[in-house]
Amino acid sequence: MANLKELSKKEEILSGGHRLCAGCGASIVVRQVLSALDDPVVVANATGCLEVATTIYPYTSWKSSFIHNAFENAAATISGTEAMFKSLKRQGKIDKEIKFIAFGGDGGTYDIGLQSLSGALERGHNFVYVCYDNEGYMNTGIQRSSATPRGAWTTTTPAGKVIPGKAQYHKNLTEIVAAHNIPYVAQANPWRWNDLIEKARKAFYTDGPAFINVLSPCPRGWRFDSKDTVKISKLAVQTNFWPLYEVENGVWKLNYRPKERKPIKEWMEAQGRYRHLFRSENEHIIKEIQEEIDKNWEKLLVKCGEK
Amino acid sequence: MSDIKKLGWKEIPEGGLIAKAGNSATYETGSWRSVRPVRDEEKCTNCLICWVYCPDCSILVSDGKIKGIDYSHCKGCGICATECPVKAIKMINEKEFTD
Ligand code: SF4
Numbered sequence: 001m002a003n004l005k006e007l008s009k010k011e012e013i014l015s016g017g018h019r020l021c022a023g024c025g026a027s028i029v030v031r032q033v034l035s036a037l038d039d040p041v042v043v044a045n046a047t048g049c050l051e052v053a054t055t056i057y058p059y060t061s062w063k064s065s066f067i068h069n070a071f072e073n074a075a076a077t078i079s080g081t082e083a084m085f086k087s088l089k090r091q092g093k094i095d096k097e098i099k100f101i102a103f104g105g106d107g108g109t110y111d112i113g114l115q116s117l118s119g120a121l122e123r124g125h126n127f128v129y130v131c132y133d134n135e136g137y138m139n140t141g142i143q144r145s146s147a148t149p150r151g152a153w154t155t156t157t158p159a160g161k162v163i164p165g166k167a168q169y170h171k172n173l174t175e176i177v178a179a180h181n182i183p184y185v186a187q188a189n190p191w192r193w194n195d196l197i198e199k200a201r202k203a204f205y206t207d208g209p210a211f212i213n214v215l216s217p218c219p220r221g222w223r224f225d226s227k228d229t230v231k232i233s234k235l236a237v238q239t240n241f242w243p244l245y246e247v248e249n250g251v252w253k254l255n256y257r258p259k260e261r262k263p264i265k266e267w268m269e270a271q272g273r274y275r276h277l278f279r280s281e282n283e284h285i286i287k288e289i290q291e292e293i294d295k296n297w298e299k300l301l302v303k304c305g306e307k
Numbered sequence: 308m309s310d311i312k313k314l315g316w317k318e319i320p321e322g323g324l325i326a327k328a329g330n331s332a333t334y335e336t337g338s339w340r341s342v343r344p345v346r347d348e349e350k351c352t353n354c355l356i357c358w359v360y361c362p363d364c365s366i367l368v369s370d371g372k373i374k375g376i377d378y379s380h381c382k383g384c385g386i387c388a389t390e391c392p393v394k395a396i397k398m399i400n401e402k403e404f405t406d
């Protein structure tokens with residue numbers, strides 16, 4: 001179990017002075033994930049909020065090595081870096097341990113960088129990929145992505161008389177990654193910091209590719225007050241919208257089971273992006289989403305051997 | 308507040324280099340804040356929950372104890388005050404302060 005007193009003694013890799021919005025989930029996720037490290041690290045970052053806000057010229061918030069390449073290739077970039085490291089090690093030119101991690105938002109991971117991620121996983125590089133999933137293209141002004149949940153308002157799935165927010169359910173990236181049969185896959189959330197840091201530690205110290213999909217609440221795009229980022233994370237887990245589980249060498253394990261599952265309505269009520277769903281003509285959508293969540297939860301319980 | 312200034316074109320390194328890792332620490336984001344977190348040392352149990360949730364690395368800890376809040380970077384999101392289990396942090400309107 002992670003001990004905060006011990007973790008707080010390590011030097012932080014991310015500096016203050018980055019320009020993510022107040023209350024942004026992404027930097028909470030990054031700080032928690034990197035706190036699990038005991039070795040130097042090379043960070044690759046897909047284009048996205050995190051990359052843009054931490055590298056505004058002439059500043060950088062990164063005290064580690066940091067590479068930004070393009071939107072679609074953070075996983076390919078970190079693969080190449082890791083391959084070079086292996087080669088240098090073989091040649092005896094480097095002898096210390098170095099870890100490799102790529103961060104991507106959902107745009108850079110679910111959508112634009114999926115082929116590059118899939119390739120890197122299949123080739124078996126020794127790296128960690130963390131998707132901070134804020135469920136949309138927030139950096140460019142809140143457009144839908146394949147991670148945007150059904151019913152949510154975005155600027156490209158507007159809520160009006162004709163369209164009630166996004167029509168499709170979000171894709172299950174964690175399971176898509178698990179289908180690559182890599183050594184470690186997990187789904188996590190910054191509210192359960194202990195669970196996330198422990199998963200990050202496992203990911204860094206697993207030989208081979210490891211992937212963690214972390215929900216990263218976005219006050220701006222989800223329309224909630226910046227003070228509630230952690231509360232919203234908690235609701236995501238308590239409503240089974242974002243279950244916490246891991247797949248270690250093919251074995252599925254549920255990491256948290258809410259004592260009593262809260263209705264999805266509570267997660268929606270807390271965020272302005274779902275406001276239109278509470279109009280009487282749209283209420284059937286909430287019901288359908290609830291049914292979908294319950295169905296997916298049952299499937300997950302079976303996979304995790306809980307049923 | 309602090310004496311952090313923006314770099315002018317004469318101070319920017321040639322060739323677009325960034326001369327120091329983590330130099331955003333010299334960039335002030337504290338001016339974004341409209342409410343300021345103030346911690347009651349008496350109530351605080353040094354559990355470090357605020358530290359693990361702060362998005363702006365602004366809870367200063369040394370040797371496992373809270374040493375203060377970094378007001379040159381804290382954006383006043385209010386997460387620390389919301390999540391503190393003993394309600395040791397209060398958010399106070401910046402208008403109440405003269406510094
Ligand atoms: S969360 Fe509250 S009690 Fe815990 S260290 Fe922070 S201010 Fe102190």
Ligand code: SF4
Nearest residue numbers: 361381382384385387
């Ligand atoms: S108000 Fe937000 S940015 Fe400021 S110290 Fe608290 S959690 Fe950190």
